[in-house]
Amino acid sequence: MSGLGRLFGRGKKEKGPTPEEAIQKLKETEKILIKKQEFLEQKIEQELQTAKKHGTKNKRAALQALRRKKRLEQQLAQTDGTLSTLEFQREAIENATTNAEVLRTMELAAQGLKKAYQDMDIDKVDELMADITEQQEVAQQISDAISRPVGFGDDVDEDELLEELEELEQEELARELLHVGDEEEEPPVALPSVPATHPPAEPAPKADEDEAALKQLAEWVS
Secondary structure (H helix, E strand, O other), X not given: OOHHHHHOOXXXXXXXXXXXXXXXXXXXXXXXXXXXXXXXXXXXXXXXXXXXXXXXXXXXXXXXXXXXXXXXXXXXXXXXXXXXXXXXXXXXXXXXXXXXXXXXXXHHHHHHXXXXXXXXXXXXXXXXXXXXXXHHHHHHHHHHHHHOOOOOOOOOOXXXXXXXXXXXXXXXXXXXXXXXHHHHOOOOOOOOOOOOOOOOOOOOOHHHHHHHHHHHHHHHHO
């Protein structure tokens, strides 16, 4: 370090600005340069109007105005270049700050994830999942047992019930076949029924009627 540095107390390294401070300073400088641009543009317009005003009437004054306009345009171009450089620096710092913040966040997330899994390993996880599966099976068995109907006579052999049901079905089938056979036979011929009363007697001959009338007349005379 030079003697001048020691003389002015620069023995210690100065701490640089933070990214936020640098960004703020760049923004302030950009505002100043923008105002300078506006001022130079106004001056350029004024010199242009002065040159037009004098024109051929006062050629010397017109040329001086154009020279001043030219210098102002050069200053404006320099200011534009400086402003572009400052904007580029500010954007670079902003991007770097954003990237740094993203990296810090990712690092914190990685640490949190590591801490969350520090007491776990794959064997413990497998064992836990096996226990969960076993308990689920037990719970299902208990649920099935609770929901199963309970009552007397539930211990009847299922095979016996099926056999009895089959016998009933066979009997029903036999009755249906027998009924079908009866319907297919030719019905018997209906015979006329025998009358319950005797047929009326045939009318007596005419001679018998006359004899009866004479007999009745004789009884009246006597």
